Amino acid sequence: MTDSPLNLIWKNTLKEIESTFSQAQMKTWFHGSRLSDLKPGKAEISVENTFSKNVIKKYAEERLVASLSKHAGFPVQNITYLISEVKTKDVNNQGLFDGETTAEATDGGSNNNNRSQVENNQTQIESNLNPRYTLDNFIVGNKNRLAHAVSITVAQNPGKVYNPLYLYGGVGLGKTHLMQAIGNAVIAREPQKKVLYVSCEQFINEFVACLKSGKIDSFKKKYRTIDLFLIDDIQFIAGKDGTQEEFFHTFNTLYETGKQIILTSDKTPSEIKNLEERLSSRFNSGMIADIQPPDFETRQAILLSKCQEKGVYFSNEITSYIAEALETNIREMEGVITTIQANLLSENIKTPTIADIRRILNLRYTPSKPSKKNRLDNVFEIICEFYQIDIKDLKGPCRQKEFVKPRQITMYLMKHDLGMTFPSIGREIGDRDHTTVMYAVDKIEKEIKKIPEFLEEIENIKQLYYAKSK
């Protein structure tokens, strides 16, 4: 980045206020921020998301006003925030604070921005792939080395060597990650390839829906013309006879035309009960690679890499402690980082000790449940605080964007965290109709699936709310 006057002022400002906050706070809050406009009296700061805006506004604005005024050479009393829509969605992921360079795609393909754009479009519209999952950011240890190596080979030679590839292992160990990483690597190299990722459940639901609506031909056409078919958690096909029959034909068509099929499961083919023998034998006919729970060193390496992705910095002592405490599931590890991050923030702890971490983790695992009424009040309160809006606007009729999104997230939390029914949510949030609530919850669920940063935003809100409700 060249140092334009605005950049320079922003750099100096951040440097100055750096001493007031922890490194982790600086990295999390100001990641991707810039000074987008500056005039006597007011400055506009562009930040990555609402979370950054809110924490900066709440904890750092005063310092910013003073420091900006000093470096600008005129008083700046007013700060406005611009949420930048453009996110780093590089298939190679990361976009780290320090602008560290990331490793080349494992397939050796070189990327350029235009192509990344193509990939992103395809990634989100057609293939259902999440660009966050890459072969590069998959940490390799003894327990997943084979699965990773095989995945690289498949990504380089789809349909040619290991077909089908069957990845199996316990929950949260990286099956979905590896499978999607193969898809992302193939698209990065050959954007024209038709890659499709579906969960087994989606496949079943779509099949049933197409049967009902007489659209089975288009279903067949869709699934039988793919180059790389990724089907996740195939064990759920057990006992679904109609779907198994259809899947068998899909499988054969793809296989016979040299298309790559990748399956994941928490069981080996033979362990899946009520799976037709002919399917089981096909799954067994390719490459079966298992992923076992990671050992301590791998857990620590994964933890460090996840912390880096999230812009969080813990001491060695703390990462060892967490890696020791969490023995199995990597997904859980990610959740734990977010929990710790949010708690440290809300408690304003800059340099956490092991005792802090222990307390925070216990808090997550054995929360004493407050009454539903209190929890509901807490949801309202946290949302209003987080998005800096008034409760009457949250519950009110105004359909301005700045109120609609927090309102929909509130409804989502009421449904998923408080287990409330659609009509009762409607009653609590400004006497809305239950169909409005259903629409809102559905919308948030879809956004969460589509946009990883959005999921993170909701996780942050949840953690603040859990901390408040403890």
Ligand code: ADP
């Ligand atoms: P599974 O499908 O086996 O249940 P996922 O692929 O969804 O597990 O993995 C859970 C989370 O852990 C994901 O966010 C994934 O990125 C992460 N993860 C799993 N294994 C690794 C690894 N070896 N390196 C980096 N991240 C990993």
Ligand code: MG
């Ligand atoms: Mg999975």
